Amino acid sequence: MPNDPRAATTLTVAQAARLLEVSETWVxxxxxDGYLPRLPDGRLPIVAAVQGYIRFLQDDERRASKSAATHRLQEAKAEEVRARIAQKYDELMPIEDAEAVLDDLLTTVRARLAGLPAKITSDPATHSRIKQEFHDALAEMTAASKAMVEALRTGAPFPSTPGGGAQRA
Structure with missing residues (x-):
């Protein structure tokens, strides 16, 4: 239809895509979606096509939805970064290493205290009493150490200790 008067005021989908600088699929x-009208022959009025595209670009609801989706994506990425940082801190001192340090410390304390009753007294009753006190104290420290390691593993607060030890919020 070379002499069709509508050709000057209407566009094909391909022409509209070139005019709006988008793909034919986008047109x-x-x-x-109702932004562009359609004539019975499938063509698009030029003015209505441009106005419809401008309406699409200015559509507040669409932009708000896109903005909300972008915000959700940013939040998800931030959460992923927080998780990676938390994981990295765990890698700096694995719980198993903390447990080994506590075990080594208790072994050193136990070895150091083992010989003290004999150095303090030669009285068998006093020697026995001091030895029992050291034994009880070491048993309490061992139990507290195990409870603290379990708290580290589970993320629970540190248990109360008689000596007012470390408390994690």
Whole structure:
């Protein structure tokens, strides 16, 4: 239709895509979503096509939805970064290493205290009493150490200790 008067005021989908600098698929999508009108012959009025595309670009609801989706994506990425940082801190001192340090410390204390009753007194009753006190204290420290390691593993607060030891919030 070379002499068709509508050719000067209407566009094919391909022409509209070139004019709006989008793909033909995008033009069809804009038409499907109601931004662009469709004439019975499938052509698009030029002015209505441009106005419809401007309406699409200015559509507050669409932009708000896109903005909300972008915000959710940013939040998800931030959460992923926080998780990686938390994981990295765990890698700096694995719980198993903390447990080994506590075990080594208790072994050193136990070895150092083992000989003290004999150095303090030669009285068998006093020697026995001091030895029992050291034994009880070491048993309490061992139990507290195990409870603290378990708290580290589970993320629970540190248990109360008689000596007012470390408390984690």
């Amino acid at each position: 069809r999508r804009l038409r499907r």
